[in-house]
Amino acid sequence: MKNNRHAAAILEELQRAVNQLDDEQAGVLAERIVQSRKVFLAGAGRSGLMIKAFAMRLMHLGIEAYVVGESITPNVTEHDLFIVGSGSGETRSLLSMAKKARSLQASVAAVTIFPESSIGQLADIVIKLPGSPKDQSSDDGSTRQPMGSLFEQTLLVFFDSIILRLMDQKGYDSAAMYGRHANLE
Secondary structure, eight states: OOOOHHHHHHHHHHHHHHTTOOHHHHHHHHHHHHHOSOEEEEEOHHHHHHHHHHHHHHHHTTOOEEETTSTTOOOOOTTOEEEEEOSSSOOHHHHHHHHHHHHTTOEEEEEESOTTSHHHHHOSEEEEOOOOOTTOTTOOSSOOSSTTHHHHHHHHHHHHHHHHHHHHHHTOOHHHHHTTSOOOO
16 A cells, blocks of 8 residues: 555644644633533634534534524524634634624634734634644745645644543543434434
8 A cells, every 4th residue: 555645744734733732722712612601603614614513513512502604593692602713813704703792792712823813812712723824924834735724624623622622521422422413314
């Protein structure tokens, strides 16, 4: 069997990125999730797909989680948490949502490459992830992947690490999570 050098290069980049994740920040986010009545999540493009995957796993944990923009999304209150994933931290639609969540007194968490971004400055909790924005304007040589791929991959791994942390806290295993898996298929 021949080694896929491209897949190996991606895994090397992802390993370097994961080694930069801050466990303390992850703990703060996990605690805020547990303290919140509802968790609202938003992202755009591929980051939005990672957000949706995270929302699904939160639901599997029994946490009331909603992706902003879906037809069944309820209202946000001061007891809730809004998590936004944005590499640049400047996506206009996400910034508008973060401002609205703040105006409704919800907590805001930003997961971004740029903590100093507009969304980062609005947030109560800011998680910095490595990567380059999709326009590669601050290419630091950390990735050869196109656009925001490394950020998006790291976003998924980071969110899955939060799920494992919450599973540990709740004493859940995969079988317990599977009990909340869709069963109408």
